[in-house]
Amino acid sequence: DVKVTQSSRYLVKRTGEKVFLECVQDMDHENMFWYRQDPGLGLRLIYFSYDVKMKEKGDIPEGYSVSREKKERFSLILESASTNQTSMYLCASSFLPLSSGNTIYFGEGSWLTVV
Amino acid sequence: DAKTTQPTSMDCAEGRAANLPCNHSTISGNEYVYWYRQIHSQGPQYIIHGLKNNETNEMASLIITEDRKSSTLILPHATLRDTAVYYCIVRGYSGGSNYKLTFGKGTLLTVNP
Numbered sequence: 001d002v003k004v005t006q007s008s009r010y011l012v013k014r015t016g017e018k019v020f021l022e023c024v025q026d027m028d029h030e031n032m033f034w035y036r037q038d039p040g041l042g043l044r045l046i047y048f049s050y051d052v053k054m055k056e057k058g059d060i061p062e063g064y065s066v067s068r069e070k071k072e073r074f075s076l077i078l079e080s081a082s083t084n085q086t087s088m089y090l091c092a093s094s095f096l097p098l099s100s101g102n103t104i105y106f107g108e109g110s111w112l113t114v115v
Numbered sequence: 116d117a118k119t120t121q122p123t124s125m126d127c128a129e130g131r132a133a134n135l136p137c138n139h140s141t142i143s144g145n146e147y148v149y150w151y152r153q154i155h156s157q158g159p160q161y162i163i164h165g166l167k168n169n170e171t172n173e174m175a176s177l178i179i180t181e182d183r184k185s186s187t188l189i190l191p192h193a194t195l196r197d198t199a200v201y202y203c204i205v206r207g208y209s210g211g212s213n214y215k216l217t218f219g220k221g222t223l224l225t226v227n228p
Contacts, residue, residue, distance in 0.1 A: 004158075042218045043159075090158050101147060101166070104216055106158035 002027045004107035006091050012113045019078040021110050023091030030096040032074035033058075033104070034066060036087040043090065049074055050096060081114045088112075119203045124223040127197075133190040135222055137203030140184040147206055148179060150188045151218070152199040159202065159218070162188065193226045200224075 007022035025032065033048040035058075045058030047066040055066050063085060067075040074093075078085055091107040120138040127133040139148065147166050151159040163170055163177045165186070170177045176189040190197055202221040 043216060088156075092158075101164070103149070103161050103164060105161055106151075109156070109158040111156070 002093075002105045004091055004093055004105050006089075006107040006110045008110050009108065010111045010113075012115060013078075013081050015082060015114055017078075017081050017114075019081050019112065019114075021076040021078075021089055021091075021112070023074045023076070023107060024072050025074075025091075025093040025105075026072065027093065027095075027105070028071065029093035029105075030071070031094045031104075032068065033092040033094075034064075034074065034076045035090040035092065036060070037090055037109075038087050046076065046089075078112075081112075083114050086112060086114045119205055119219055121201075121203050121219065121222045123220065124225065127190075127193045127224060127226050129195060129226050129228050130192055133193040133197065133224055133226070135188040135190075135201050135203075135224060136185065137188070138185045139203070139205045142183050142205050148177065148183075148186050149204040149206055149216075150175070150177065151202045151204065152197075153202065153221070154196075154199045162201075193224075195226050195228065198224060198226045 003026045005024045013019050031050050034046045035043045037043050044060050046064050047058050049055045049068040052068055052071050065077045089110045092104045094104040095102045147164050149164040150162040153159045163172055163175050165177045165179050179186045200221040200223050202218050
């Protein structure tokens with residue numbers, strides 16, 4: 001079975017803190033993604049990566065950065081957490097190429113509260 | 116990606132088949148139909164996908180009409196643990212960046228004892 005593991009399920013951080021969300025996949029997928037999910041707004045793509053050290057911005061990259069030093073690991077970094085970044089964060093992965101038949105698999109989600 | 120239309124909610128008795136419909140009348144030839152579900156507080160779980168032919172796996176069956184304008188996800192013997200929001204998504208490869216999965220509002224399936 002495909003496994004996408006997010007390191008923390010629930011976090012509470014203070015405004016201004018630097019926050020790291022870690023994600024590991026065990027399927028040798030080239031693509032990895034970070035989304036956030038908010039009520040009424042659905043899933044929004046923050047960043048994605050199609051290879052080690054490669055990254056591309058999604059729809060809402062402001063206030064976030066990412067790191068992909070190893071193929072299986074993709075980290076999301078909140079440089080200075082703010083209350084409007086309180087959300088559920090979802091990591092996902094898939095194979096290349098990005099043809100229609102490739103499935104995107106999601107992790108369990110990380111609930112971040114910024115106070 | 117083509118838009119999809121799903122009922123807001125459905126009920127199903129435990130042990131019975133749950134049939135979840137989805138309309139995707141603007142689907143184009145290279146677009147697949149995907150189904151995910153999301154149980155409260157968890158990440159979306161992949162269920163099944165298909166292009167033209169009906170598909171079956173250990174979780175569900177997917178029936179796609181001949182004109183591909185609609186599809187039905189079938190959970191053959193629903194259990195209480197199948198209570199979730201079910202999303203029907205149409206996704207195609209449009210070249211360049213195709214990293215977006217657009218989740219609509221989905222159907223809240225409630226399985227009753």
